[in-house]
Amino acid sequence: MDIKFTKWIKSRQGQKWIIVFTFLLIPLLLLIVFTYLPFAKMIQFSFYQMGYLGKREFVGIDNYVQVFTRPDYFATFKVSIYYFIGAFIQMTLALYFASILSFKMKGRNVFKGILFLPYLINGVAIGFIFLYFFKRMGTLDSLLTLIGVPIEQIPYWLKNRDINNISLSFVSVWRYMGINLIMFIGAIQSINGELYEASEIDGANEWQQFRHIILPSIKTVVSLNLILAVKGAISVFEIPYIMTNGSNGTTTFVIQTIVTAFKYKKVGLASAMAVVLLVLILLITAIQEYCFKDKEARQ
């Protein structure tokens, strides 16, 4: 038995098991302790009517019924559409700039630095920068009047409900484009340079190179970013929270969850909302994955 076991360990198969086990042990442990355990606990909470302390009352699926039957809660998902569109623009821009900046050109590092700069700014600073950006005769208005737009024709960027969510998703694009850019540039670096040389010999132009070499090779990172963009849009939180506190029609589902949990102390209901949110994200991700795969299969 013992000899058999040592032999197995020394075998390739045994080595494989050892490395899989040791390499995954710590990451999985962290994953379980700090994500799945709290999440399981939250699922448990979602079946109770409870505050932070004091009596808990088991209420079955009552909280879930509430989440689905309250139009004011679900309406907040409409706001996500703005961020969703914003995320698409952000990805397109990032892809475009990443493919330009991956090749030799003058001032490449300067441009990379500048485009990445907004991502370096922390939340408090964002609040200040865009308060002064969107304010009457703030940065944006000053620039517009400078190029000759009369002040009467400039809208109130945050007050006007028709455009305030667009203003906020602009902030989101401004802030996060840089991170996509760096991820894409990083991924493009992993492509074997010989492929370009070969394609250049074949007389391919830049677009063809992008379409047939770059895009297929960085598929993993692009699809991840797509998934994260969708998740980000559905669970958008930080930008509207910092900028407007979710007031004036900019509340999102996550802000609503936080308000429910902390302002109304409905921990059970808020937990149910969080669970519903995750299920929704998973559902959309699954659909997205399915479409992605389908398209690939067809090609």
Place this chain on the structure above:
Amino acid sequence: MKKISKYIFTLLKYVSLILASLVAIVPLVVVFFASFKTPIEFRDSGVLDFPNHFTHLENYIRAFTDGNMLLGFLNTMIILIISMIGTILTGTMTAYVLNRFEFKARKIVKSAFMIATLVPAVTMQVTCYQIMNSLQLINTRTSVILLFIGTDIIAIYIFIQFLENISMSLDESAIVDGASYFTVFFKIIMPLLRPAIITVVIIKGVNIYNDFYTPFLYMTSRKLVVISTSLFNFQGPYGTQWQVICAGIIITVIPTLILFLFFQKYIYSGLTQGAVKE
């Protein structure tokens, strides 16, 4: 004909880059200018007006001392370095196993990491705090370090992306030569992942550097202030003036900007000569 279209293409490239750079930079210029203004100047001048003196450093001195930024930098550095090493190790190890080995639970493990990333973390503050508390880690740097290391699909995916483009034949020839998987990983794979590691260091590093929700909740002790929370000393119902906050913003941005400029040299180097030539 072809030459003209090439020129136009180059021109368009630069125009778009310059435009995008302006959009990125203009909102920030306001902060930079404001940080040099006196209170009266700040209130009387337009947001895009130059400050009277770029030598007016009082705001910087106040932000640095009142915001306790020296201690903040120290704590942030400790947390950053340990979390980065942790993230890179766990991230590369996980990516290596997921990319190179076939085993039954592979799909499950991969989805487990994916789903974890999709959980909106803000909604789990209460339960996560309770777990951290039962581990007796509240008010320790370990608490935030563990949270920063744990479950980062972005890092894992970036590493997988690179591994996909590193030929399996490299591993195999080493194995044939008698190397163990551990040797293959640390001696062959890790060095080749350098551009990916730097990408992760930049993205994740900035993320950790700027995150204030986690330290706010888990490290309220005075001795554990970090740089991202120091700005809040000047904000809120009892807050002071924006010029000081602006100076604080500039102080916090400068180190990340310098590090970024320093590191980015190492990401792009590979392209033309082929990053993963044998």
Place this chain on the structure above:
Amino acid sequence: MKKKLASVLSLMLLIMSCAGCNSGGNNKGVETLSNVSSDIKAELTVFTNRTDLIDTVFKDYIIEFNKLYPNVKIEYEAMTNYEEDMTIRLTTDNWGDICMIPKTVSTNELPNYFVSFGKVEALESEYNFITEKASGGEVYGMPWSCNAQGIVYNKKVFEAAGITKIPSTPQEFLEAMKKIKDNTDAIPYYTNYAAGWPLSAWEDYAYGGATGDANYRNNVLVKADNPFSEGKPHYIVYKLMYDLANQGLIEEDPTTTDWEACKGMLGRGEIGAMALGSWAVVQMQEQADSPDDIGYMPFPVTVGGKQYATASADYCMGINSKSSKEDIAASRLYVDWLIKKSGFAQSQGGISVLKADALPATLQDFADANVELIANAPATAENEGLFDKINDASEVGLTSNEQKARIIEAAIGAVNESFNDIMNDWNSKWASAQKSEGVK
């Protein structure tokens, strides 16, 4: 000599803090206090929302306190998202020793977290506002600075606009604001809408201020039918908020108001008035051209020919009932010291917790106008915890800002909703919560 003085002082403190001991009953915090000596050893963690003071004022407090009790180590921890983060901390037992009790703790839950300072009857002869965090006749939170709720204004702007008499009704206030709009360049009323929290401050006006009835919040409102209908206190108060915004007497874009800048704007006469607690007066004066320009008036409502103002404690301090005996004893000493010796209330322009102390200078105008300060009376045994329960269950959120923002949004036409629509919505939400909590 010094030591002697210290022990005399500590003895005095002991006697004082024991005002509540006799009737404190079987409370472990009180038991240990009777044999506390000046060399008591303890390590205390104190949580505060005042991120701005931990390096300055509070540091000095620790030094002063340690002269009396050198072996009590005190560590302050300040939080920016105070309400949220402190609430999360409270879900665990070992959060620390002293905290500012967050609003999220319902009155009836207080005994689960905090040590009793003694019976209400025993303490009320000496202290103001102790019923704020009282439950079952016991005091669980000690206030250390209190505020009157009124309106801070610029006297020069009022003068320039031709306002000769301080308005005492909503109608007069609107007229005064119109005068400012017509006769000066100042913004008549500044909402601070974007910051959020200044809007929730309006709620206090609807209690003692608009009724003259100390029982209104905890005993009347909770039982009332349609408490938000026309003519009721909340309606009167929030109608003024609505009218100000609706008649264009506020800043042109509320969504980009700037709290940091508004202090200087009021001080320079670019703003006429703002509704804020009396704590704000000192801060406004600091940034004014001349501190004398800043005035403080009661909220413009008159009840039966008399004006009232709600007065309430700022955050109250609570002591962790799960701390060790020594830590609880030392915490009691420190809380007592803060209330009696620190001079905190005075430095903040707040009303002292000690009945013996005079009103602060900031409220001199109140005294001159014969305004009566009214503190909310605690709930009767029957109504214990009811306000919090109904307020949470209904999601009207009287203590927070979301619904007040809604009023301003309706007033500026951002959303198609009338003031009465909002009040009717509150009424129906309130009624159904009353039902689910078993009031009706």
